[in-house]
Amino acid sequence: MLVHAINHKNLKQAALCLQAGGLVAFPTETVYGLGAMATNATAVARIFSAKQRPQFNPLISHFSSAEAALSAGQSNDAAAHLAAAFWPGPMTLILQKPANSLITALASAGGDTIAIRVPSHPAALDLLARVNAPVVAPSANPSGTISPSKAEHVVNGLGAACDMILDGGPCESGIESTVIDCRQERPILLRPGPLTPKQIADQTGIELEISKPLEQASQAVSPGQIESHYAPRAPVRLNAENKLQDEIYIGFGPSKTGLKPDFNLSEQANLVEAASNLFAILHEADALGKAAIAFAPIPMAGLGLAINDRISRAAAPRTF
Ligand code: TXA
Ligand code: MG
Numbered sequence: 001m002l003v004h005a006i007n008h009k010n011l012k013q014a015a016l017c018l019q020a021g022g023l024v025a026f027p028t029e030t031v032y033g034l035g036a037m038a039t040n041a042t043a044v045a046r047i048f049s050a051k052q053r054p055q056f057n058p059l060i061s062h063f064s065s066a067e068a069a070l071s072a073g074q075s076n077d078a079a080a081h082l083a084a085a086f087w088p089g090p091m092t093l094i095l096q097k098p099a100n101s102l103i104t105a106l107a108s109a110g111g112d113t114i115a116i117r118v119p120s121h122p123a124a125l126d127l128l129a130r131v132n133a134p135v136v137a138p139s140a141n142p143s144g145t146i147s148p149s150k151a152e153h154v155v156n157g158l159g160a161a162c163d164m165i166l167d168g169g170p171c172e173s174g175i176e177s178t179v180i181d182c183r184q185e186r187p188i189l190l191r192p193g194p195l196t197p198k199q200i201a202d203q204t205g206i207e208l209e210i211s212k213p214l215e216q217a218s219q220a221v222s223p224g225q226i227e228s229h230y231a232p233r234a235p236v237r238l239n240a241e242n243k244l245q246d247e248i249y250i251g252f253g254p255s256k257t258g259l260k261p262d263f264n265l266s267e268q269a270n271l272v273e274a275a276s277n278l279f280a281i282l283h284e285a286d287a288l289g290k291a292a293i294a295f296a297p298i299p300m301a302g303l304g305l306a307i308n309d310r311i312s313r314a315a316a317p318r319t320f
Contacts, residue, residue: 002155003165006027006123006166006167011123011127014026014127014130015127015131018043018127018135019037021040021042021043021046022036022043022164023043023046023047023161024036024127024162024164025140025148025151025154025164026123026124026127026165026168027124027167027169027171028137029090029120030172030174030175030176030177030193030194031140031147031149032139032147032149032150032151032154032171033062033119033124033139034047034050034138034161035127035136036137037131038061038102038133039103039134041104041106044059047059047136047138049161050158051141051143051161052142057109057143058109058115059107059109059115060092060115060138061107061116061134061135062116062117062134062135062137063134064118064128066084066087066118068134069093069134070095070116072101072114072116073093073096073097073114074096074097076095076183078185079093079187081204082187082206083118085200085203085204086195086200086203087117087120088118089119090120091177091178091180092115092116092178092180092191093115093116094113094114094115094179094180094181094183094190095113095182095183096112096113097112103134117177121168140157141153142158146286147176148279149171149278150169150280151165151166173272174275174278174280175194175278175279177193177194178193178194178196179193180208186208187206187209188208188209188211189209189210191309194275196305197210232285234248234289234291234293235291235292236292236293236295237294238297238308238311238312240295240296240297242257242259242294243259243261243294246292247290247293248262248285248290248292248293248294249263249296250264250282250285250293250294250295250296251263251265252266252296252298253266254269263281263284263285265277265278265281265298265307271302274303274304274307275303275307278307295311298311
């Protein structure tokens, strides 16, 4: 049996499976991750192979405590401050990797940095504590396809590559963690996610440097600038006010034009709801096999930044 409910027996079996070099997909509060022991190079290599992921794309190591996570990198005041404020939670920190790190080089794609995160999902934390070692977990989808927010997405995309899939139901946020490069005094936002720069500034006083102009996300993306990483099969059209022939139209909020969308990210124009629905709707829309997928405009504020970032990547030309 591949898919397992969350209970003590199955968590124990999953931990043993990871320790033995297996691949276990598990839920986090963001998306499902495809886990492997970060210290086991063969297991980590199986992840790249399963995802058919370009090897230069490094992986996030997951830990059951902030203390364990921070000690895996060269920590500093900013990292400690962010960790205390937002872990466990949907935030990944990039730190300098110590020379004697036990985490396999493949997880850092040969680089000298390490990505660390403490997820807040109780099953993920339980599993990580049982494994008692860092677990790398990219989103549990084949490279270049949509991230999985339900166990069935993992079954469909990567079922053949998983030794076990833990089914924790739909993920709470449905969008991947906020990634912050913490190697310098002023941390840099690398990937927008559920935790917004404003929340970070309000709670810690830390003003992130934004690595690329965020308004770029609402414009056409130049090829090569942003990798096509979240692409459905069908081409995606952004900021669409109308529905063209043979298109799936994905709305946001009440229709202004009377046009009835095929799907709505959130009837109430709630960005949190939209983020949690985004990948499930993209999966469903893509499965209908139409010529294209059109998205209604989504405001560039709060979580809208992360949503626009994801769908503009879906619209970017494929580079794989
Ligand atoms: O929410 C999440 O972060 C999920 C769950 C499973 O934890 N994981 C996830 O992993 O989204 P993945 O591999 O799909 O995305 C990781 C992102 C990639 O954009 C990768 O390039 C970046 O983090 N990343 C990982 N290690 C890095 C490093 N050392 N330096 C810079 N970026 C890094
Ligand atoms: Mg991913």
